[in-house]
Amino acid sequence: MQRNFLIAETWKKALKTQPLIAPWARAGLETSRSIRSLAKLYASGTQFDRRITGANLVSVCHPNWQGVRSASEGQGGDMLYLPDMTARGVAKAADLILEAGYTHVAFNGFWIGYDWLARRLKSQRPSIRLFGIWHGSFAQVTETFEGADDLKRVTDLAREGVLDRIGFVKNGMEKVFRYFGTPADLVLNRVPLQEHAVKEWDENAxxxxxxxxxxxxxxxxxxxxxxxxxxxxxxxxxxxxxxxxxxxxxxxxxxxxxxxxxxxxxxxxxxxxxxxxxxxxxxxxxxxxxxxxxxxxxxxxxxxxxxxxxxxxxxxxxxxxxxxxxxxxxxxxxxxxxxxxxxxxxxxxxxxxxxxxxxxxxxxxxxx
Missing domain, CATH: 3.40.50.2000 (Glycogen Phosphorylase B;)
Structure with a gap:
């Protein structure tokens, strides 16, 4: 059985024994998904076919963050959608990732429990490579206290060495945080290439x-x-x-x-x-x-x-x-x-x- 489907089945079993998410979020939970199955979401012809080489990658994101989710699904690895997690949920998620043998984990955005999960993964397997991908601008961060706090947690984890690097999708933010001593790079979101007909602009536009x-x-x-x-x-x-x-x-x-x-x-x-x-x-x-x-x-x-x-x-x-x-x-x-x-x-x-x-x-x- 392929690794991504194995994780999906194991995660479903875990959900039956312990509530890992708030009741309102349960209906939206999705588990690991191969990038090659995204045609169902994007329509036929999706071409995320240039998989990352030299990295056994799983990308983690919240299932309800539509823009972040679309960006995460283009990163070339398997997907794990995690909403709010309890301490026990963090332990189960860490076990799933480690047992599957992933060498690289990309956290897209930083939701409740993600910092606990990152610390647990690094403490149990110091060789694992952990990355934080920040999908937001400074203006978006300052819209809410939670946004500013999430970014601080990400940068603190990088400075402590829990996260190996942070990728910013907003041009220039990587330079700001490198100036402040955080290992940071610019990361570009991929294009979900499609087969499509050539359009015309007519009276039915x-x-x-x-x-x-x-x-x-x-x-x-x-x-x-x-x-x-x-x-x-x-x-x-x-x-x-x-x-x-x-x-x-x-x-x-x-x-x-x-x-x-x-x-x-x-x-x-x-x-x-x-x-x-x-x-x-x-x-x-x-x-x-x-x-x-x-x-x-x-x-x-x-x-x-x-x-x-x-x-x-x-x-x-x-x-x-x-x-x-x-x-x-x-x-x-x-x-x-x-x-x-x-x-x-x-x-x-x-x-x-x-x-x-x-x-x-x-x-x-x-x-x-």
């Missing part, structure tokens, strides 16, 4: 805005810009209806609120969309942008991440410099529509190059 109500997500501004552009027959917003939008009936008819979609349904909608939006006020390395690229759907985003740093043409066309300016977003939409065929061709080439760069960089990060 669809806009996708997968932003929540958090003020940093800038959802209101993006909706108004999509409406004002008069470029879309439908605008899908993955959120509850926003009551504070002062719209007439004609405008409201174009808006479709669809909070609660499954990941598979979101990806299906992404594949059908003409343009996605992620013009937020602060970002790290947004998976919405990378998933859009993967599905052949350009994503207009704020100038607050480094995904397009290697391609000046894409930077100029897909980044909005004034994220909270409705008119600046409208200008971006119109420019993309005007250059849509050429933009799609560039994005296709860029996706392959960027994914290779991300994969090679992560392999180097694990083996440094």
């Amino acid at each position: 669809i806009a996708l805005i997968p932003s929540g109500p958090n003020i940093r997500k800038n959802c209101h501004t993006q909706i108004i810009a999509a409406l004002m552009s008069e470029c879309f027959a439908e605008i899908h917003v993955i959120e509850d209806e926003l009551e504070y939008l002062y719209l007439d009936e004609r405008q409201r008819q174009r808006l479709h609120y669809c909070k609660g979609l499954s990941r598979a349904e979101i990806f299906e909608l992404m594949a059908r969309s003409t343009l996605a939006f992620n013009v937020t006020l602060s970002e790290c390395a947004p998976m919405v942008v990378l998933e859009g690229i993967a599905f052949g759907t350009p994503c207009l985003s704020g100038n607050n991440h480094g995904i397009y740093d290697s391609n000046e043409t894409l930077r100029s066309m897909l980044l909005v410099n004034r994220e909270d300016d409705v008119c600046a977003i409208v200008d971006g939409i119109l420019a993309i529509r005007e250059n849509y065929p050429e933009l799609l061709a560039q994005l296709h080439r860029f996706a392959i190059e960027y994914d290779r760069m991300a994969s090679d960089g992560f392999e180097e990060f694990l083996n440094t």
Whole structure:
């Protein structure tokens, strides 16, 4: 029996004997999954096929953190989804990882119990390589006390030698923490490459805005810009209806609120969309942008991440410099529509190059 399926069965047995998660989280628990089975989530054609060499890797993340989860599933190893853990749950998780013979563990984000698990793994097997991957910006960290505390726990573990290295997906954060004496590197999220048809921008164009109500997500501004552009027959917003939008009936008819979609349904909608939006006020390395690229759907985003740093043409066309300016977003939409065929061709080439760069960089990060 393959190792990842063995872990899944063992973990299920453990759950029967001891509650390892809060009751509200039990329904969402998923156990170890081979990266090759992700086609069920991303649709057929997923190509996370460049597996990490020289490392027997398991990536750990919370099952309900959608962006972090998407990024984690591209790291090339097996997956272990762990929500809140009791002390006994930590012991069971450590036993599962050690018995399976993993040599490398990547913690994506740092949830309740992850620091206990890291300490236990290192104390029981000092040779195991442990990594913390931080998916967030400084602005995101300061939104809540918990966010700031989680980052402090990660950096403290690295300085103590429990974590061998920290990878930051936000450009520049790795330099900040190296300055303060923490072993840190920049890590790029991979592109979940897809087979997809070439799109056209026509009178049935669809806009996708997968932003929540958090003020940093800038959802209101993006909706108004999509409406004002008069470029879309439908605008899908993955959120509850926003009551504070002062719209007439004609405008409201174009808006479709669809909070609660499954990941598979979101990806299906992404594949059908003409343009996605992620013009937020602060970002790290947004998976919405990378998933859009993967599905052949350009994503207009704020100038607050480094995904397009290697391609000046894409930077100029897909980044909005004034994220909270409705008119600046409208200008971006119109420019993309005007250059849509050429933009799609560039994005296709860029996706392959960027994914290779991300994969090679992560392999180097694990083996440094």
